[in-house]
Amino acid sequence: MKSSVIVIGAGVGGLTTGALLAKEGYSVHILEKSSKLGGRTASLVYKNHILDNGFHIMPFYKKSAIFSVLKKIGIDSRLKLATVNNIAFHSDSGFHKYPKGMLDLLQLSLIPLKSRIRLLKLLLPMAFTSIEKTEEWDEKSLTDITEKLDSDTKAFFEAVCMLAFADTADHISLGEFARTIIRANPFKGGTSEFAYPDEGGYDSISQVLGDYILEQNGIIETNQSVKKVVIENSKAIGVITGNEKFYPADCVVISYPAYMALNQLFDDGVIDRKFIEKINRLDKKTAVVEVHFALNSKIDNKQVVFPVGNHYTTKGIFFISNITPTVSPHGEHLIIAGTPVNPSVADNSEKIRDIVSTMKKEISSIYPNFTSSLLWERPMAWKLVESVVKEPGMVWKSKMPHQIPDIEGLFFVGDSTISYGIGTDSAAHSSILCYPKIESFLKT
Known part of the structure; x- marks a missing residue:
């Protein structure tokens, strides 16, 4: 037996x-x-x-x-599984395509050409290093290599960290970030595609x-x-x-x-x-405030949008119904907006309401039809069990x-x-x- x-x-x-x-x-x-x-x-x-x-x-x-x-x-x-690959940044200058690979970085309109080349020089060595080598960087923060970059390039790193880690760059180990880059490198058998149950x-x-x-x-x-x-x-x-x-x-x-x-x-x-x-x-606790919004019309065809810039509270907008329409009844659409917060915020209902109100205003500034399409909202704040x-x-x-x-x-x-x-x-x-x-x- x-x-x-x-x-x-x-x-x-x-x-x-x-x-x-x-x-x-x-x-x-x-x-x-x-x-x-x-x-x-x-x-x-x-x-x-x-x-x-x-x-x-x-x-x-x-x-x-x-x-x-x-x-x-x-x-x-x-x-x-449904593939999640229609991802974009949104800055004051509009929408910018999210790079799916290293070569896409050269076409990243979010940041100036000079900064793209500098970014490529920074990420390429990481993408082709070994997992063993990245262990030597586990004690370092990602910000050790990003603190001297221009604000646009820092915004790129923040968006990547939101997608890959649901957190800000100052909380991320350089070693863990490098392993993520390696796993996304197609020349090492990786992929930058994401998926969600269909x-x-x-x-x-x-x-x-x-x-x-x-x-x-x-x-x-x-x-x-x-x-x-x-x-x-x-x-x-x-x-x-x-x-x-x-x-x-x-x-x-x-x-x-x-x-x-x-x-x-x-x-x-x-x-x-x-x-x-x-x-x-x-x-170690981290926390997130997120809001589900149900809409009666589709306000974008994208699957994920990252607002970039220090003036945005909203760090990610996820169009779940664009990933798979089965999450919503016919004629309705579901999105989630979220932002990392201090764990103490997750226990403060007044602060949560303020954050939700700010995120709604920000989404309305990006999508003018958002407010008129809104059917209902469901805020939540939760603490990650560990970080x-x-x-x-x-x-x-x-x-x-x-x-x-x-x-x-x-x-x-x-x-x-x-x-x-x-x-x-x-x-x-x-x-x-x-x-x-x-x-x-x-x-x-």
Whole structure:
């Protein structure tokens, strides 16, 4: 009989790990505390529109870690994807095409020709360096190389960081930025294309993975919280759920932020306190204010627009219905506008209202028909659980390891563990790196 594995958490990290193990015939049992799969990507239906919990996008399309997992287990054809490639900047001088490759930079009308050449000289060496070399830059901030650039070129970097990291350049590690450039380089097998589920709702990815696990005789329980991971003789032997039920297992995989798990799921003294304190440094919060707008007319044919310039509060406008019309009922259109904010803002309703009001005015200045087309709006402010995937000194191999020394049968996956990229792609990359370690343990 194949070994049994309990996975705590049905986000992308837990589901990709569970799917990889299920493919090899292991008995996979996933426990998820919420009522839906997808973790932070769970969507909802509001006034017949499919709303994501923020804007999510699959980077590097078929070169992404998520797509690699789907392909490895043979279900990549199940997920229908829409390509996101109609992207533009908007500045005071109008719209400017977003460059899809290095050569496109020479035609980037957003910045003067002299600045384009300087930008190309800056990015080309990054695009052709090695992943190993980029690790030497993980302690540096992206602004170390951008601070002396002109304002137009800085605006370009800010827009790229908004698309790739949902954050500002001063929060991004130079190493993580360089790895993104490498992965987008077609001469190194990469792509700058992005994708989104064609049927709407980014959690469609999680549903496809969940269906596969069930087909392989796995078990997925929602509304099932875990109270404790049971460790005996320095080995994980199972978990105790919130209703005090014990689930035995040959190994336990934790798939939610490691610093939370270490402080919540273990008896005192099981995990070395100094190790926990080291991992607690990963508890870094960033926040975003985003607003869904439903319109009764199409105000643009583009898919994504980045307003650039310090006078814009709005950092991204995402035309979801232009990516895939299935997210909205016939005759209506859905967009999201967003901006990174200080985490304290996410708890201040008055500041959120002010930001939303400002974003509406800015969108109206770009699209005069916006106000007359507006049917309803749904603001939200949310905190990212952690931002270690991008901050200098807290990326790639500086994150939580997949295993804790001296404890057998316990593994950690997700974007707070060793991996590169951000969000769901980082979570899937973590699974790709951790899965061989789990299988090696189970075989012994």
